[in-house]
Amino acid sequence: MKALMFEHVTKTYKVGRGFVNALDDVSFEIESEKVTVVLGPSGSGKSTLLNLMGGMDRPSEGKITVFGSNIAKLSEYALTEYRRKKIGFVFQFYNLIPSLNALENVSIVQKMNNQSFDPKEMINDVGLGKRSRYFPSELSGGELQRLSIARALCKNPDILLCDEPTGALDSMTGQTILKLMVKMARKYKKTVIIVTHNASIALCADSVIHLKDGKIESIEQNKKPLTVDEVKW
Numbered sequence: 001m002k003a004l005m006f007e008h009v010t011k012t013y014k015v016g017r018g019f020v021n022a023l024d025d026v027s028f029e030i031e032s033e034k035v036t037v038v039l040g041p042s043g044s045g046k047s048t049l050l051n052l053m054g055g056m057d058r059p060s061e062g063k064i065t066v067f068g069s070n071i072a073k074l075s076e077y078a079l080t081e082y083r084r085k086k087i088g089f090v091f092q093f094y095n096l097i098p099s100l101n102a103l104e105n106v107s108i109v110q111k112m113n114n115q116s117f118d119p120k121e122m123i124n125d126v127g128l129g130k131r132s133r134y135f136p137s138e139l140s141g142g143e144l145q146r147l148s149i150a151r152a153l154c155k156n157p158d159i160l161l162c163d164e165p166t167g168a169l170d171s172m173t174g175q176t177i178l179k180l181m182v183k184m185a186r187k188y189k190k191t192v193i194i195v196t197h198n199a200s201i202a203l204c205a206d207s208v209i210h211l212k213d214g215k216i217e218s219i220e221q222n223k224k225p226l227t228v229d230e231v232k233w
């Protein structure tokens, strides 16, 4: 089943008196329950792509279909509902609430979605069971990243969007995080989309989209993705 389809999507930004096509006539499909990696150099349009997928922004032209509905046409209200219910975000800026402990930070998403998972189970699953009463200021970068994954997962979203999830982490912690992302697709049947500069991550993906100058350079299907342990970092 297709989770996501982009058809001739262009995103144009106005800069001074001119325009920049951050994405230029981009078309591709993403299978559900798979891991897709988006690779590309700085400025190639990766964040723009992620913002469009997550309903944070709308395309200037083209059609974006998510599980059968064209999100480019949704009202503002419906788009907010889409973001709240369907999408889990794992961004580098963790957006955790400093005055809430780890468990409370995960539990708040229960209010957003009545199909959410058990927060305690999610915290255990990312290996933070013993840290559930800690506050964000008492956690390391890797732990914060795992906590933000637990929160994104707790919402039980259909699609998980990850922006450089291992960017600021050492390779051991990065591997742990990547294992969690892959597990989300394999165990929890989520559609996982990871935007990164790190080509090693692509070896674990089912498909890899290469972006360059706002265009798709190539799309590879990986019949035999490696496990995270098999990848050399």
Ligand SMILES: Nc1ncnc2c1ncn2[C@@H]1O[C@H](COP(=O)(O)OP(=O)(O)OP(=O)(O)O)[C@@H](O)[C@H]1O
Binding pocket: 013, 014, 015, 020, 021, 022, 040, 041, 042, 043, 044, 045, 046, 047, 048, 049
């Ligand atoms: N809000 C904006 N206004 C104007 N130009 C923008 C805006 N957002 C992005 N751009 C331009 O669009 C192009 C693509 O940007 P984008 O952030 O999507 O790239 P990226 O691949 O995510 O880069 P990086 O890896 O450095 O984060 C760049 O040339 C950028 O300057």
